[in-house]
Amino acid sequence: MNGLSATERTRHRRLRENGRTDRAALYEVLRAGFVCHLGVVSGGVPMVVPTVYGFDADHLYVHGSVASRSLTTEEPAGSPSAPAGGSAGTVCVTVTHVDGLVLARSVFEHGVNYRSAMVYGVPRRLEGEEKTAALRILTEHAAPGQWDYARPPSRKELAATTVLAISLAEASVKVSSGPPGDGDGPDAELGLWAGVLPLATTWLPPVADPLLPEGVTVPDHIGGRAGTRLS
Template sequence: MSPTERSTVRRGAKRAVADRAQLHAVLDAGYVCHLSTVVRGAPLVLPTGYGRVDDTLYLHGSTGALSLRTAASGVEVCLAVTVLDGLVYARSVFHHSMNYRSAVVHGTAVPVTDEAEKLAGLRAITEHLTPGSWDHARQPSRKELAATAVLAVDLAEAAVKVRAGGPVDDEDDVAADRAWAGHVPLALVAGEPVPAADLSPGWVVPSHVTRVADR
């Protein structure tokens, strides 16, 4: 990646990652992105699902949502995705931290009007969040497509930061040896699938659902 003025990491610069493959990896590992923009003069942050196709991130929502209509109006937006990997315990509370992988994307959100790309964007979102569902479940009807806004954000301008490992303590605190130090790994774990209450008898959980736990 080639950082711009606003995508250059300054605080914690040693944790910045310039490899575009790492940007893709962070986005592929996350589930929720936070879309930030300004609506009616006030800042708004909207958590939403997303999907990626190469260097384009797709978002979707109701065509009636003011937040999406504003984001699609040509204003600058910012997207953030964070994967939390652990909690870091230091010998001083000042150096407590978190292990994480994060990506921040700057740009404009372009409304997708071409039907083929719109379907491709919706497929990317569906397959990112619930792999295997696009071919298993019913695909969108024309009425549903008309009621759904799909936005595309180019990943050209982005920043990635990664922190891993244990605490970074002051030498005096290490020598004093007055507190435990280390880190606690965290992971998002899938539970057992729960069938819908109105599902007819005889259904077996499809393999694409059981594979979610392996992600």
Template sequence: MSTQEQNQQHQDKLAVTERTRHRRLREQGSTDVADLDAVLRAGFVCHLGVVVDGAPMVVPTVYGVDFGARTLYVHGSVASRSLVRAPEQTVCVTVTHIDGLVLARSVFEHGVNYRSAMVYGVPRAVTDGDELLHGLRVVTEQCAPGQWEYARRPSRKELAATSLLALPLTEASVKTASGPPEDGDGPDGELGLWAGVVPLRSYFDAPEPDPVLPAGIALPPHVAALGAGSSGS
């Protein structure tokens, strides 16, 4: 294997650390960067774990990823204690998607089909004006593609009231689970009980206009596209 191929292979794999090593259910783990990106790309809400005043705090917030720069941006208010303290320490950001309930014949074999990622690191507070705007655009576009160009941009006062953390995607763990129950071939398979998967799918419903929206303002195409999955497909 050439040096270039080795470097490419290294870039395609996540480094394994003591925090990210898969110790349980290793078959559900992955070290592929593509799998990490897929989990992060599929959502826009994360949970930020940080220690505040000696106690753990886990805060739900929105995020966006600059995949080219391998940077995860976490958005919040300057009044948020978690975001103020986070740049001082190692944090853990988690993203989870639930795909269904696995209902087996025995309670012990019940489970959840899911996709999840945990990202560790010491984030930095984004203070550069250009990067702050870039990071806010990344977060906005991850939530609602097209909205950054459509809506009014943040004012200086609004930017001053906004906190943005940047976390490198250099230390992460990915796990996924899928498929039916695994007790069909054992003794429980003879119990005559129903078993299977109850899928869980999430989608945006049809957009609902602001009650005070003046007549004649059309629904922009990019927002209509968000609600295109309202049929549940």
């Protein structure tokens, strides 16, 4: 499955030239970050929650406390977001990376260079080995090498954690890049500066826990990220 879906919810209507239709573009956006915004309907009210995610070729994984309302996606039968039978409702997950401000000669032409992905799906609650495997994927996506370095979750901790898998079958990707679009228009004669103010996120040196015993050093998989870009 190399192409992205083209459903009514994911087909590109505006700025189609920014749309991407290949699955590799989706993976690229997901790979470049580790925080998503999970949109759900809870008690008939929309809720959008930032949360850490991980992914593999077919699913996106999110986790949180079993008490979290954002991870309780059951909707009563007949509600707009619920499939027939009243099973778990559809959620929408978005991931966005800002690459710069596009500063034009006129305010109207200002914009943002960005990479974004939107995923729709009915989440599936994971248990057992699937749950543990998903937590490993999520941890390794945010901090590669940390799952094998740190203590694994206990049975009690796993019981207190909800992990949801959301299929990547229905997804949309858009990418915007480049300079302002008014360089060959009437405003070019104004003599004003125009261009792009790039934005990049860089990892800083690790800061040790103040309660860390003397002699415990930063592991290579953490210290080695200092000075590198997030995406």
